[in-house]
Amino acid sequence: MLATIVLFGSAIGVRSIALGMLLGSAAAVIILFASASGELGLRGTNRGEENKVVRSFLRNLPFLMTGMLTFAAYPLVDAFWAARLGEGAVSYLGYAQRILIAIGGLVVAGPFAILATKFVETEREGTRRFNEAMLASLSWLLVVLSPTALILAVLGDPIVMILLQRGQFTADSTRYVGTLLLLMSPGMVAMLCGTILFRGFFARNDYRSPALIGVLWTAAYFGLAGTLSTFMGVSGLAVAYSVVWVLTLVLGFRLFLREDFKKLFMWRKAAYVSKLAVSIAITFVTMQEVRDLLMDPSESYAMISLITRAAVTAFIALVVFGLVSWKILKIVPPRST
Helix, strand or coil, X not given: CHHHHHHHHHHHCCHHHHHHHHHHHHHHHHHHHHHHHHHCCCCCCCHHHHHHHHHHHHHHHHHHHHHCHHHHCHHHHHHHHHCCCCCCXXXXXXXXXXXXXXXXXXXXXXXXXXXXXXXHHHHCCXXXXXXXXXXXXXXXXXXXXXXXXXXXXXXXXXXXHHHHCCCCCCHHHHHHHHHHHHHHHHHHHHHHHHHHHHHHHHHCCCCHHHHHHHHHHHHXXXXXXXXXXXXXXXXXXXXXXXXXXXXXXXXXXXHHHHHHHHHHHHHHCHHHHHHHHHHHHHHHHHHHHHHHHHHCCCCCCHHHHHHHHHHHHHHHHHHHHHHHHHHHHHHCCCCCC
């Protein structure tokens, strides 16, 4: 993408971004196909075994694609409703969503890479063991993600100002996007937990439940976004995003845990609630202290300030990445032999 923008940006403008994404995705598919055939053991197998693998993949592909509507449909719904709300509404939503996904992704990148394999190994030990592993993983992730969402809510304006406020992106634009970050932060927590839950479904070879969730999510978000946007404007879309994702996560838990759904009440234990409350309280007090500093950097040292803040942010992201990954490895141990 970067190479395409540099080479063709001056000639075709913003379309170079789309062209770079297309070329990069195509190259990724080719490379992954070449390597995955060996990893999956297709090479050297007889034709009948290979056809069985391909048929299984094609049979489940429609359910997989339908389940992914939870992540693919919201830009289309936003474009449909936000286009009726005035100039800039679609762009503001797009900026907020990209910031949420980028920052949230830093926190859960480790679990995403680890849990797919761990869940497959744990699933072989039985349904109850798998459900316990899922609950333990998500309960701890909630402790990490909730303060992350609070950081975005409290520091939304300075984050947007540092990242985007230049050129025609004015202070008013910063306030709009900052407000959307505040309203969409709870949805980010539920969405990232939902992606972990989806990996559990796939490890269990259950593709129909994610497909059902995808259809219900799309219908619910379309309806609620249209209703709330009529009297709340673009903020209604942000509220709908959070509400629908929280409800979707609850539905996903119900479908995944089945008879063990009552084990959710273990989250009401005083120790867990206290840990979550302390984590949120410390984060809130800390963010309030640094907010004014971020919103009023010294003009004389603006570039030094920006570089310093970027370096500190990168360091914190790496620490969080390492801690979360280490904790997930301890929560979901390898399959016993």
